[in-house]
Amino acid sequence: MKKFAHDxxxxxxxxxxxxxxxxxxxxxxxxxxxxxxxxxxxxxxNSPSTFLRRPFSVHFADYSxxxxxxLVQIKGEGTRHMGMLKTGDTLNLVYPLGNSxxxxxxxxxxxxxxxxxxxxxxxMGDYLNRKNIRPDFLVGFRSADEVSQMDQYARYGKVYxxxxxxxxxxxxxxxxxxxxxxSPLPYDRIxxxxxxxxxxxVAKLAAAKGVACEVSLENFMACGYGVCLCCITQTDTGNExxxxxxxxxxxxxxxx
Amino acid sequence: MQFKNPVTTASxxxxxxxxxxxxYDLGLLGGIFVKAVTGSNRPGNKYPRMAETASGMLNSVGxxxxxxxxxxxxxxxxxxxxxxxxIVNVSGSTIExxxxxxxxxxxxxxxxxIELNISCPNVKEGGMAFGVVPSTATEVTRAVRGVxxxxxxxxxxxxxxxxxxxxxxxxDGGADVLTLINTLLGMAVDAETRRPVIxxxxxxxxxxxxxxxxxxxxxxxxxxxxxxxxxLGGIMNTTDAIEFMLAGASVIQVGTANFIDPxxxxxIAEGINEYLDRHNIASARDIVxxxxxx
Numbered sequence: 001m002k003k004f005a006h007d008x009x010x011x012x013x014x015x016x017x018x019x020x021x022x023x024x025x026x027x028x029x030x031x032x033x034x035x036x037x038x039x040x041x042x043x044x045x046n047s048p049s050t051f052l053r054r055p056f057s058v059h060f061a062d063y064s065x066x067x068x069x070x071l072v073q074i075k076g077e078g079t080r081h082m083g084m085l086k087t088g089d090t091l092n093l094v095y096p097l098g099n100s101x102x103x104x105x106x107x108x109x110x111x112x113x114x115x116x117x118x119x120x121x122x123x124m125g126d127y128l129n130r131k132n133i134r135p136d137f138l139v140g141f142r143s144a145d146e147v148s149q150m151d152q153y154a155r156y157g158k159v160y161x162x163x164x165x166x167x168x169x170x171x172x173x174x175x176x177x178x179x180x181x182x183s184p185l186p187y188d189r190i191x192x193x194x195x196x197x198x199x200x201x202v203a204k205l206a207a208a209k210g211v212a213c214e215v216s217l218e219n220f221m222a223c224g225y226g227v228c229l230c231c232i233t234q235t236d237t238g239n240e241x242x243x244x245x246x247x248x249x250x251x252x253x254x255x256x
Numbered sequence: 257m258q259f260k261n262p263v264t265t266a267s268x269x270x271x272x273x274x275x276x277x278x279x280y281d282l283g284l285l286g287g288i289f290v291k292a293v294t295g296s297n298r299p300g301n302k303y304p305r306m307a308e309t310a311s312g313m314l315n316s317v318g319x320x321x322x323x324x325x326x327x328x329x330x331x332x333x334x335x336x337x338x339x340x341x342x343i344v345n346v347s348g349s350t351i352e353x354x355x356x357x358x359x360x361x362x363x364x365x366x367x368x369x370i371e372l373n374i375s376c377p378n379v380k381e382g383g384m385a386f387g388v389v390p391s392t393a394t395e396v397t398r399a400v401r402g403v404x405x406x407x408x409x410x411x412x413x414x415x416x417x418x419x420x421x422x423x424x425x426x427x428d429g430g431a432d433v434l435t436l437i438n439t440l441l442g443m444a445v446d447a448e449t450r451r452p453v454i455x456x457x458x459x460x461x462x463x464x465x466x467x468x469x470x471x472x473x474x475x476x477x478x479x480x481x482x483x484x485x486x487x488l489g490g491i492m493n494t495t496d497a498i499e500f501m502l503a504g505a506s507v508i509q510v511g512t513a514n515f516i517d518p519x520x521x522x523x524i525a526e527g528i529n530e531y532l533d534r535h536n537i538a539s540a541r542d543i544v545x546x547x548x549x550x
Contacts, residue, residue, distance in 0.1 A: 001278065048311040051312060219304075227275050229291075229300065230317065
């Protein structure tokens with residue numbers, strides 16, 4: 001797949017809460033199709049401490065506005081700088097990178113996300129809707145003050161919510177949600193993105209219940225396009241690059 | 257051998273070139289130094305292999321590759337007709353392994369040169385161990401020279417007391433060209449977790465952080481030996497490339513910068529032409545080693 005490096009224009013920077021915001025970026029050329037699960041490499045700032053690009057899952061692509069959105073959690077200097085970007089600023093992106101979640105032609109799909117890991121669920125929901133599949137969403141956050149965009153997910157499918165402290169939705173981790181209580185699970189496929197511990201727990205549950213499961217990994221990487229070999233994960237066929245063979249992997253293939 | 261321009265890409269920073277076909281025409285490059293090839297399959301080191309550092313990065317990939325047999329049968333047919341010079345970086349754990357790989361690569365018609373990697377800091381055996389003691393550097397170079405009939409380049413490690421002594425040692429062993437420098441041995445610590453950031457604890461530092469060290473070594477070696485130099489170490493833009501050429505590099509390699517801007521190498525090639533025009537200099541050759549020191 002052809003890849004590009006372009007300066008995008010910031011057309012929106014919308015805080016979701018104290019730690020998360022959504023950057024809306026307009027491409028200088030017609031956007032190629034962005035598949036759900038694909039990511040971009042952002043050149044944050046030419047400072048000594050933010051030397052490398054930062055990878056972000058695409059949150060949403062709006063071809064009518066020629067924009068793509070990134071859901072960003074403020075973690076360090078790079079993401080803090082991104083949070084301060086204003087309309088009209090530019091940001092250099094290498095895109096589109098990596099593989100994507102598989103889209104079944106039919107069947108029930110559960111999309112599971114936690115924290116900033118919910119990012120690719122929105123574009124996946126949109127993608128599935130265009131294939132006439134209405135997925136269920138199960139999203140988990142630390143507490144009510146981090147819950148956001150529920151109405152937007154609801155446009156694409158039914159939404160279930162967990163918070164760690166029980167301040168909104170079901171109390172506990174996503175794997176403790178009643179959605180996972182039934183046996184067999186009413187799903188043909190689970191797609192998951194979130195903290196490592198959450199993805200491990202979801203993968204284990206899915207395996208126990210015999211449901212196919214994909215996760216989107218977030219390994220540290222330098223390039224994002226397959227040459228530095230820093231982001232590898234162990235699979236049943238040896239070390240694979242999260243940036244090329246991933247970031248989405250069938251959990252049955254992972255030795256993690 | 258001739259390069260159409262002095263800009264090439266560094267081993268380990270450009271895969272086998274194929275990944276960059278998605279970005280630009282590889283014919284814009286002077287050459288490509290492909291990822292290190294060893295005698296047999298190496299899975300490489302455990303994750304995490306990378307740490308971002310001030311103006312640079314540490315890596316510890318550990319020469320992950322599928323071995324020389326796979327290179328010759330699977331990779332070579334895909335890259336042999338690229339419209340640029342393809343040079344294979346050769347590594348190993350023993351002298352016998354270096355010799356075996358070099359012999360196999362010698363048979364590949366469209367590979368005009370190898371770059372002997374005696375400077376990888378990220379493997380337990382071999383690699384840098386051969387490149388920090390002059391006598392062993394001479395020995396491995398001489399052994400490979402015995403079987404390799406084309407241009408033999410040797411990539412030197414900066415992790416030595418005297419880079420000139422190492423340069424002389426490999427020229428004595430039969431090196432035609434010297435590449436310098438490989439990464440500087442470094443380390444990163446996570447204060448919060450109190451753990452090393454990368455799995456091997458230490459790794460190779462690259463990026464603009466090492467540029468002054470690399471420039472100094474290119475200059476010292478340029479004055480000390482009479483073979484062409486391929487210079488690298490933190491080259492991010494045209495100005496950096498020109499500086500290396502002034503210090504004595506005939507050809508430069510772009511390494512870590514490929515991770516920041518995938519289009520950077522052809523931009524530098526274009527920038528060098530603009531520099532030469534602006535200074536009314538006929539050829540890039542004319543600035544090699546042209547540093548003005550009273």
